[in-house]
Amino acid sequence: MRTLELDILERTRQWCADGRSPWLCTIVQAVGSSPRPVGSMLACLADGELVGSLSGGCVEEDLLERIQGGALAASLPRVIEYGVSPEENEKLGLPCGGRLYVLLQQLGDADLPWLDAALAAITQRHCIERHLDFDTGISTTGEVPHFTHLALRETSLRQCFGPRMxxxxxxxxxxxxxxxxxxxxxxxxxxxxxxxxxxxxxxxxxxxxxxxxxxxxxxxxxxxxxxxxxxxxxxxxxxxxxxxxxxxxxxxxxxxxxxxxxxxxxxxxxxxxxxxxxxxxxxxxxxxxxxxxxxxxxxxxxxxxxxxxxxxxxxxx
Structure with missing residues (x-):
């Protein structure tokens, strides 16, 4: 049985292996109502090809515009906040008062090991945690006995991958x-x-x-x-x-x-x-x-x- 998470990770891994430098976008925090839960992912290329979703479409469109316009530096992960004003909420279709915090990271060959570990965890029915250091952009993984919820820190992210129930x-x-x-x-x-x-x-x-x-x-x-x-x-x-x-x-x-x-x-x-x-x-x-x-x-x-x-x-x- 396939899941959207599996599709996203497989497509992202293939893009990395092909040298296409995909962007991985993840909801890492939500305040108030959110169109998608924390942990939801979107992977995309600068040419507009994408898989996954973060909202009804407007947040995705804004991210693509920023990527295609060169407004986002590719060097290190960064968190972007959406919903800072009522006008922006209306523009993006976010609930009134709702805020989304989205982590953006451009991936490459160095990310293949953690992507492989995440894919293996899902298909082989065990759990791993990915630890992302924002200062270096380096991800490491380790096995955990049970699923853990995504945890955002000032300079790091802890993200769990594993099977569905x-x-x-x-x-x-x-x-x-x-x-x-x-x-x-x-x-x-x-x-x-x-x-x-x-x-x-x-x-x-x-x-x-x-x-x-x-x-x-x-x-x-x-x-x-x-x-x-x-x-x-x-x-x-x-x-x-x-x-x-x-x-x-x-x-x-x-x-x-x-x-x-x-x-x-x-x-x-x-x-x-x-x-x-x-x-x-x-x-x-x-x-x-x-x-x-x-x-x-x-x-x-x-x-x-x-x-x-x-x-x-x-x-x-």
Whole structure:
């Protein structure tokens, strides 16, 4: 599954390798409302070719004008502030009172090592931090155990690269279709598995990988690391329990199971009867999702995504 970040980094690396000296522009700070989150990137060439985005288009146009007009020195990284006046906010389409701080750096051959490290981190599912020294323009990298948020200092930048959260949905029913739609919109990678080929054949959800096979094998192969989410949705213990038995013994960040409180109590009894350790069973979140009174598939999907959002935000504070 490709991401915009991967596309930007791959294109930037190719431009550097070709000697085309691309500019990498990154939102490093935002005050008030922002059209794109901190960490969003844009890579561009002086001829106007670009990939990525920082706003609805006006900030990108201004940056290109500055680059093409020679107003930006290519020697060292610098931070440009947007939104310093109501007139500029209106011109650039920024929310009233909003400010963007964009780091500009022209890259070259010396940046290939950190670009390669970032690409490897994303594709091989681990995290690295890039440390950029503004005084020298030199970037170094080091591995980190978990994702860290971008940190801007007076003379340096710390930026993390790594995989998206991967969501494995066990069961290809209507709820999985609604959940896949929301998860994709929120930038999760989504996989769907079912032992029943007929269910996969009837899939009417978004275009995501559909994996037929034994759920424990699928979990082991595709959703066993700390950047993985496993959610069982079939209501069939023969399928769900097999997936949960495997998932609860992995490093998966979140493991959830659909079902009522009564269904959950029976599931826990079965897991204990299978001699799964209590510390593993304690990782299970069931009934899955926040208790918002959801009934329909879409409402349940909203509850699940709300719980994931709450947990991820809590982990980042």
């Amino acid at each position: 991967r969501m494995l949905l066990v069961g290809a029913g209507q709820l999985a279709q609604s959940l896949a739609e929301l998860a994709l919109a929120m930038d999760y990678e989504v996989l769907v598995t079912d032992t029943r080929q007929a269910m996969l054949d009837q899939w009417m959800g978004p275009d995501v990988p559909l994996l037929q096979g034994m759920p424990d094998d699928i979990v082991r192969e595709h959703a066993a690391d700390h950047f993985s989410i496993v959610i069982t949705l079939t209501h069939d213990p023969r399928i769900d329990d097999m997936a949960l038995m495997e998932a609860l013994q992995t490093d998966a960040w979140y493991i959830g199971a659909l079902g009522s409180v009564r269904t959950t109590e029976k599931r826990l009894q079965r897991l204990r009867a299978l001699e799964l350790e209590e510390r593993a069973i304690a990782k299970l979140r069931a009934p899955v999702g926040l208790p918002i009174g959801s009934k329909t598939p879409l409402e349940i999907a909203v509850a699940i995504m709300a719980e994931l959002t709450q947990l991820r935000r809590a982990a980042s504070t």
